[in-house]
Every structure is written in structure tokens, then in C-alpha cells.
Amino acid sequence: xxxxxxxxxxxxxxxxxxxxxxxxxxxxxxxxxxxxxxxxxxxxxxxxxxxxxxxxxxxxxxxxxxxxxxxxxxxxxxxxxxxxxxxxxxxxxxxxxxxxxxxxxxxxxxxxxxxxxxxxxxxxxxxxxxxxxxxxxxxxxxxxxxxxxxxxxxxxxxxxxxxxxxxxxxxxxxxxxxxxxxxxxxxxxxxxxxxxxxxxxxxxxxxxxxxxxxxxxxxxxxxxxxxxxxxxxxxxxxxx
Amino acid sequence: xxxxxxxxxxxxxxxxxxxxxxxxxxxxxxxxxxxxxxxxxxxxxxxxxxxxxxxxxxxxxxxxxxxxxxxxxxxxxxxxxxxxxxxxxxxxxxxxxxxxxxxxxxxxxxxxxxxxxxxxxxxxxxxxxxxxxxxxxxxxxxxxxxxxxxxxxxxxxxxxxxxxxxxxxxxxxxxxxxxxxxxxxxxxxxxxxxxxxxxxxxxxxxxxxxxxxxxxxxxxxxxxxxxxxxxxxxxxxxxxxxxxxxxxxxxxxxxxxxxxxxxxxxxxxxxxxxxxxxxxxxxxxxxxxxxxxxxxxxxxxxxxxxxxxxxxxxxxxxxxxxxxxxxxxxxxxxxxxxxxxxxxxxxxxxxxxxxxxxxxxxxxxxxxxxxxxxxxxx
Ligand SMILES: Nc1ncnc2c1ncn2[C@@H]1O[C@H](COP(=O)(O)OP(=O)(O)OP(=O)(O)O)[C@@H](O)[C@H]1O
Ligand SMILES: [Mg+2]
Numbered sequence: 177x178x179x180x181x182x183x184x185x186x187x188x189x190x191x192x193x194x195x196x197x198x199x200x201x202x203x204x205x206x207x208x209x210x211x212x213x214x215x216x217x218x219x220x221x222x223x224x225x226x227x228x229x230x231x232x233x234x235x236x237x238x239x240x241x242x243x244x245x246x247x248x249x250x251x252x253x254x255x256x257x258x259x260x261x262x263x264x265x266x267x268x269x270x271x272x273x274x275x276x277x278x279x280x281x282x283x284x285x286x287x288x289x290x291x292x293x294x295x296x297x298x299x300x301x302x303x304x305x306x307x308x309x310x311x312x313x314x315x316x317x318x319x320x321x322x323x324x325x326x327x328x329x330x331x332x333x334x335x336x337x338x339x340x341x342x343x344x345x346x347x348x349x350x351x352x353x354x355x356x357x358x359x360x361x362x363x364x365x366x367x368x369x370x371x372x373x374x375x376x377x378x379x380x381x382x383x384x385x386x387x388x389x390x391x392x393x394x395x396x397x398x399x400x401x402x403x404x405x406x407x408x409x410x411x412x413x414x415x416x
Numbered sequence: 417x418x419x420x421x422x423x424x425x426x427x428x429x430x431x432x433x434x435x436x437x438x439x440x441x442x443x444x445x446x447x448x449x450x451x452x453x454x455x456x457x458x459x460x461x462x463x464x465x466x467x468x469x470x471x472x473x474x475x476x477x478x479x480x481x482x483x484x485x486x487x488x489x490x491x492x493x494x495x496x497x498x499x500x501x502x503x504x505x506x507x508x509x510x511x512x513x514x515x516x517x518x519x520x521x522x523x524x525x526x527x528x529x530x531x532x533x534x535x536x537x538x539x540x541x542x543x544x545x546x547x548x549x550x551x552x553x554x555x556x557x558x559x560x561x562x563x564x565x566x567x568x569x570x571x572x573x574x575x576x577x578x579x580x581x582x583x584x585x586x587x588x589x590x591x592x593x594x595x596x597x598x599x600x601x602x603x604x605x606x607x608x609x610x611x612x613x614x615x616x617x618x619x620x621x622x623x624x625x626x627x628x629x630x631x632x633x634x635x636x637x638x639x640x641x642x643x644x645x646x647x648x649x650x651x652x653x654x655x656x657x658x659x660x661x662x663x664x665x666x667x668x669x670x671x672x673x674x675x676x677x678x679x680x681x682x683x684x685x686x687x688x689x690x691x692x693x694x695x696x697x698x699x700x701x702x703x704x705x706x707x708x709x710x711x712x713x714x715x716x717x718x719x720x721x722x723x724x725x726x727x728x729x730x731x732x733x734x735x736x737x738x739x740x741x742x743x744x745x746x747x748x749x750x751x752x753x754x755x756x757x758x759x760x761x762x763x764x765x766x767x768x769x770x771x772x773x774x775x776x777x778x779x780x781x782x783x784x785x786x787x788x789x790x791x792x793x794x
Pocket of ligand 1: 192213214215217
């Protein structure tokens with residue numbers, strides 16, 4: 177069964193059609209990358225998938241539930257129980273330590289459990305930074321805290337909007353390794369990225385262009401990288 | 417760390433993070449609390465403070481014999497006075513009135529106890545000396561003017577005793593008394609001396625009593641006397657008690673008005689600060705909602721900060737308020753204040769209530785924040 181079904185999704189902001197008639201299915205355990213130029217509607221799509229915005233038209237089925245029928249508080253419950261969010265800007269709470277930032281997600285979910293939160297930090301290699309404030313951490317470390325927070329409640333779906341956008345290569349590799357581990361463990365991942373190297377890791381890459389799905393490229397073992405960059409070249413050529 | 421401990425930790429860290437803003441809100445609440453506690457304490461203590469102050473207006477209760485007996489037995493009067501709480505009793509003075517002649521001219525002479533009169537008629541303006549010896553008398557200023565008598569002069573007083581025997585006695589004017597009232601036409605002598613001249617002992621027309629207390633307290637004392645000493649009829653000098661009550665109620669209305677204004681100002685100040693804080697924390701609120709916070713969790717956090725802030729401000733305010741009220745009382749009434757300790761928790765509770773209600777509108781704005789703004793990077 178597919179974990180996510182977007183059917184004929186449109187999102188209109190005044191005059192701007194951020195998304196037009198997008199259809200997309202994401203399978204259970206799939207790793208999907210979304211690419212596309214700036215303003216093509218990637219973040220808009222993530223907000224809709226992440227139950228933070230409702231589309232102007234079309235229907236979203238997430239884990240078998242039709243989102244348009246749900247109340248704001250039911251949507252909050254879905255975000256809390258099924259989705260883990262990773263942001264380009266990390267969005268850590270500045271006055272809480274790394275450990276507490278992870279515990280915040282536990283707090284809103286159910287019970288706080290310091291040991292488990294510490295374990296989550298250990299998994300992203302930050303056990304020794306638990307008591308540090310975000311301002312005392314490097315960008316890469318902050319992103320790993322953000323990932324630990326996203327994982328703490330065992331979400332079925334990880335949404336990451338340019339998770340490596342603010343990171344150097346070393347940190348990018350660390351983050352990708354963590355995502356790969358999650359993928360291997362069966363978590364569904366949707367990642368928005370400008371970076372072909374990130375997209376290479378995905379099972380499938382969707383290209384958005386002016387709010388439409390311009391192309392879909394499936395990963396073929398061994399040729400995925402070439403395939404992805406070739407596809408992107410095609411898209412950009414078509415646009416020019 | 418359980419959920420509640422985590423909640424407290426989150427509030428404390430968040431407040432500590434915004435020290436300068438929270439400090440200004442805290443100051444506003446503390447000032448509000450100071451004025452509130454100060455004003456309430458003063459207003460609560462004012463009847464006591466002013467009660468003593470008001471006693472310079474003279475007696476506010478008069479004891480006379482009940483029924484149609486002309487003279488009140490001093491012993492009965494003493495039993496009645498004993499019923500008055502000692503700390504409220506300022507003074508009790510008997511008066512007995514007789515007629516005398518001085519140089520063929522008739523005058524009213526009042527026999528009293530001068531030590532008591534100093535307390536129950538503190539408004540008396542005495543020129544010369546208060547009587548010291550048995551033969552000393554005070555004369556009213558009108559008599560002094562009319563007769564040309566001055567302190568130190570000797571006069572012969574003649575009269576007819578209760579038995580009908582005539583007497584004449586030489587006495588000395590030790591001073592003149594001016595009050596602007598009927599006293600200006602009276603002669604005052606010591607009551608035992610009068611009893612020696614006129615005969616009859618242990619009686620007086622009236623006993624004037626000066627009591628620190630509200631009209632209601634005086635009414636209670638009067639009925640207590642009526643029940644326990646039926647020989648005595650106690651009545652209030654309404655002219656005095658009612659004008660006291662009017663002054664007190666005006667003062668208290670003023671105090672309430674000032675407190676209300678200060679509380680409203682506090683509320684505006686806190687609401688503005690909290691509104692700014694909510695605006696600054698939009699992103700954080702959006703993030704919390706994005707990772708699954710319910711509206712009521714967000715509201716609970718802000719209101720929780722309000723409670724902490726209000727509580728801390730209230731405690732500070734109560735402490736400063738005590739100092740403030742004490743200083744005001746010392747400088748105005750020359751006497752320390754008696755604090756009703758129930759006002760302390762009341763001040764803290766009111767501060768919390770004011771702060772929390774000032775947070776309501778900002779909290780509304782906080783729960784309206786959209787989680788979608790986090791990904792958009794607003
Ligand atoms: N709240 C909004 N109100 C009005 N227009 C919006 C809003 N959010 C997005 N848009 C518009 O919708 C379009 C798609 O925006 P979106 O943020 O989804 O792009 P994106 O693909 O994420 O771009 P980037 O790679 O720069 O992040 C843009 O033209 C943007 O201006
Ligand atoms: Mg974007």
C-alpha cells in the first residue's frame with residue numbers, strides 16, 4: 177500500500193499557482209527526492225504533505241487518511257504521531273539544550289524520557305553535546321539535533337526540506353548516512369534538495385517545474401547518479 | 417525529568433532567555449503589586465490611624481442617666497466605661513453643671529476632671545495655666561472679655577448649695593479657655609471642689625467619652641453598655657461620628673480608584689510586553705506546532721509564564737508594598753502600620769490574575785500562528 181497519495185493537488189496563493197494538478201504516489205518505505213528550481217513549489221508541497229497547509233483543491237491520502245476531512249487538531253495529531261520534520265534552518269529552540277530540544281518532541285507526543293532522548297543524540301553522534309545550547313553547536317551538529325528530534329517518536333514518514341542546504345560536504349555525508357540508515361530500517365523519506373548527490377541516494381526523484389511534475393526518474397543501480405544529473409540537465413534545457 | 421518538570425524547565429529557560437523584556441514586565445507587575453498592597457493596607461489601617469487622629473474633634477459618645485434621673489452615678493458610669501476596649505478608649509470625663517454668681521452676675525459653672533478634659537476636649541485653647549490647685553478655675557473667654565478678668569486674678573464665687581445654704585468662696589483664675597463653642601461662657605472647676613461647695617457626691621449630668629473607632633464599632637459599644645449597665649444611657653455624638661465616616665469613605669474610594677488605575681496600567685504594560693514576545697517567538701511557536709504541539713499546550717506555556725511572572729512580581733510587590741505603606745503611615749500619621757497578613761497572598765493572587773488576563777490576548781495571537789511558516793523560513 178502507498179503511504180502517500182496526492183491526487184490532482186493545486187495550491188493557489190492569490191495570483192500565484194504554486195502547484196497545479198500534481199499527482200504523486202509514494203510507497204511504503206520509499207525514499208523520494210524532490211528537485212526543481214527555486215519557486216517551483218517544493219516547499220509548498222512539503223507543507224501539504226506535512227499537514228501544515230491544506231491544498232486549494234485535490235485530495236491527499238496519508239497512511240489511508242483523507243487529510244481534507246480532518247480538523248486542525250486531528251492534523252496536529254498526525255504531525256505529531258506520523259511525521260518527522262527536518263529543516264534547512266534547523267529550527268532549534270534557542271533557550272533549550274540539545275537534549276531538551278529532542279525532549280520537546282517527546283513532551284508534545286506523550287511522555288518525556290531523558291534516556292531515550294540521549295540515545296537518539298547518540299545515534300546522530302552527539303551524546304557528548306547533550307547539554308549544549310544550539311548557539312554552542314556548529315551548523316552540522318544543530319542539523320543532527322534536528323534529525324534526532326525528528327526521529328524520537330519513530331515517525332513513519334520523514335520530511336526533509338533541503339536538509340543539507342546549509343552544510344559542508346563532511347556534514348552532508350553524515351546526514352546522508354543517517355537518512356540511509358533510516359531508509360534501510362524501512363522509514364519512508366521525502367527529501368527536497370538542490371543537490372544531485374542527495375538525490376542520487378533516493379529511489380526516485382521527482383522534478384517540479386512551475387508547480388507541475390516535469391519529470392520522474394527512477395534509480396537504476398549503478399547508473400542512478402548519471403541518470404539523475406542527466407535528467408536535471410534535460411529539465412533545465414527544456415526550461416531555457 | 418517528568419513532563420511537569422520539563423514544562424517548568426521550559427518556562428524558566430524561556431523567561432531567563434528574555435531577561436530584559438521580562439524584567440520590564442516584572443517591574444510593572446511589582447509596581448502594581450506595591451501600590452495595591454500599599455493602598456489596601458493603608459485603607460485597611462486608616463480607620464485605626466484616623467480614629468486616633470479624629471479624636472482631636474472631641475468626644476463621640478455621651479453617657480447620661482437612663483430614665484428620668486437627673487444625675488448619673490459616677491460608679492455606674494465607670495462600670496460602663498470599663499466595657500470599652502482599653503486600646504480604643506481615649507478618655508472619659510464627667511461634667512456637672514450648677515449656677516453661681518460672680519459680682520451679682522449669674523454664670524454656669526461646670527465641675528469636671530481637668531486631666532480627663534484635656535483628652536476629651538483637646539481642641540480647648542487655654543491661655544494661662546490649667547488649674548493645679550483646688551481653688552484654681554478656668555473661665556470661658558467670653559466671660560474674661562466681659563468682666564476683664566485675666567489669669568492670676570482672684571474672684572469670689574457665691575451660690576446656694578443643694579441643701580439651700582448660701583456659700584461664698586474665693587478662687588483664682590488660672591487660665592481662660594476658648595473653643596468657639598458654649599465653653600466660652602462657662603466657668604470650669606474641679607468636680608470634687610464643686611461637690612464640697614454644693615454638696616452631693618458621686619454624680620454628674622453627663623460623662624463625655626472619646627473612643628477611637630468607626631461608627632459601627634461605637635454603636636456596638638453603646639448597645640453593650642445598654643445591656644450590661646441599664647442605669648446608663650449611652651448615645652453617639654452623630655455629628656462627629658458621621659463626619660468621620662464620610663471622610664473615611666471618601667479616602668477609601670480614592671484609594672480604590674488609584675489602585676484600579678494602577679492595575680489597569682500594569683495590565684496594559686504586561687499585555688504590550690507579552691504581545692512583543694509573542695511576535696518575537698512566532699517562529700518558535702510555528703515550530704512547536706509543526707512538531708505536534710496542540711493549541712492548548714502553546715496557551716499553557718504562555719499562561720504558565722504569565723503565572724510565574726505574576727507570582728514573582730506579586731511577591732516583590734507585596735514586599736515593597738509593605739515598606740511603602742509603612743513609610744506613608746510613619747510620615748503621615750507618625751505611627752507604624754499594622755498589616756493584615758491576609759493581604760499578602762491576596763496581592764500575589766491579584767498580580768497573577770492581572771498578569772494572566774493581560775496575557776490572554778497575546779496568547780490568542782500565539783495559538784493563531786501557522787505551522788507552515790517554519791518551512792517557508794519566514
Ligand atoms: N504564503 C504564500 N503566499 C504567497 N505566495 C506564496 C506563499 N508560499 C509560497 N508562495 C509562492 O509559491 C511559489 C512556490 O513557493 P515554494 O516555497 O514552494 O518554492 P520552492 O520550490 O520551495 O522554492 P525554493 O527552492 O526557493 O525553496 C513561489 O512563487 C512563492 O512565491
Ligand atoms: Mg523551499
